[in-house]
Amino acid sequence: MNALLNADLHCHSVVSDGTLTPEALAERARANGVELWALTDHDEVGGQHRAAAAAKAVGMKYLTGTEISVTFADITVHIVGLGFDPDHPALVQGLKRTRGGREERAREMADGLAKVGIQGAFEGALQYVGNPDLISRTHFARHLVESGVCRDTNEVFRKFLTEGKPGFVPHRWAQLGDAVRWITEAGGLAVIAHPARYDHNPTREYALFTEFKAHGGRGVEVVTGSHTAAEYVKYADLAIEFGLAASRGSDFHSPDESHCDLGKLPYLEGRLTPVWELLADRIQ
Structure with missing residues (x-):
């Protein structure tokens, strides 16, 4: 090859x-x-x-x-x-x-989003997870697009999920x-x-x-x-x-x-x- x-x-x-x-x-x-x-x-x-x-x-x-x-x-x-x-x-x-710390991190991300008026993000993200042990920012991004908060996943990351933004939690x-x-x-x-x-x-x-x-x-x-x-x-x-x-x-x-x-x-x-x-x- x-x-x-x-x-x-x-x-x-x-x-x-x-x-x-x-x-x-x-x-x-x-x-x-x-x-x-x-x-x-x-x-x-x-x-x-x-x-x-x-x-x-x-x-x-x-x-x-x-x-x-x-x-x-x-x-x-x-x-x-x-x-x-x-x-x-x-x-x-x-x-x-x-993988072990992902759920705790995801709940902290949802708490941060709730503080800026986005409620129920953890439950919303779970709808997009094939494996609950692996809930990630991508699943939150899909939920926020589907619920009309942002136009696309790039906008979600830019506004909410990168360092310094309301939904960012390091792991x-x-x-x-x-x-x-x-x-x-x-x-x-x-x-x-x-x-x-x-x-x-x-x-x-x-x-x-x-x-x-x-x-x-x-x-x-x-x-x-x-x-x-x-x-x-x-x-x-x-x-x-x-x-x-x-x-x-x-x-x-x-x-x-x-x-x-x-x-x-x-x-x-x-x-x-x-x-x-x-x-x-x-x-x-």
């Missing part, structure tokens, strides 16, 4: 904060020409067996996946894991602990080293997700890459739905500088909300080492 593979190794289902089932995602990915797919639900591996079976049913290659929330330098960073054993005890228990997630260790011990490969999205200055970004690699991290998303063409080049250069493999994934959540559909990203540059080359023996 080479860089010109239509691999989509980052997307979300109803098991976390997507709107489609793993089966519907597999069908959509295959219809869009995806050759290698991974479902990467937030802090959860509960959809992995369904996704692998669905990929097989439509004749598509599959890698197990998850996206772990990590606190690094006081902000949330996401680490994608690929090609691991989804039943590995340390990974399963680590993800369970990471302390896993540590970077823990997330990389869980993935690695389960036989997988850890990848920094969509690095351009983090509010890092160059010094902190360099520190993230350095510490990630020191913990055993081996990849970075170069081509992803929220990156610009210039950022594809920037993170290709950083991948080479740090000796990291490159990943490609849409970060698809919903047909109505996502930056990019499954399988519709540009290919990786030929100078990069694709993560799937390092995971060839884990592809199902």
Whole structure:
């Protein structure tokens, strides 16, 4: 396999904060020409067996996946894991602990929204949750759009759910080293997700890459739905500088909300080492 593979190794289902089932995602990915797919639900591996079976049913290659929330330098960073054993005890228990604080955080978010006149947001958000353990800002955003408070989810985040706004509540997630260790011990490969999205200055970004690699991290998303063409080049250069493999994934959540559909990203540059080359023996 080479860089010109239509691999989509980052997307979300109803098991976390997507709107489609793993089966519907597999069908959509295959219809869009995806050759290698991974479902990467937030802090959860509960959809992995369904996704692998669905990929097989439509004749598509599959890698197990998850996206772990990590606190690094006081902000949330996401680490994608690929090609691991989804039943590995340390990974399963680590993800369970990471999910544990979400309900308390969600109730605090609802309290903040109530103070500015938006009542019943917790109950409203619950209507959009496929997995109550994984209630998130995205579910609140969908409720506020559906109830007419905002035009779209971007407006919700801008007005209510980002730092300094009424519904924002920080959450302390896993540590970077823990997330990389869980993935690695389960036989997988850890990848920094969509690095351009983090509010890092160059010094902190360099520190993230350095510490990630020191913990055993081996990849970075170069081509992803929220990156610009210039950022594809920037993170290709950083991948080479740090000796990291490159990943490609849409970060698809919903047909109505996502930056990019499954399988519709540009290919990786030929100078990069694709993560799937390092995971060839884990592809199902």
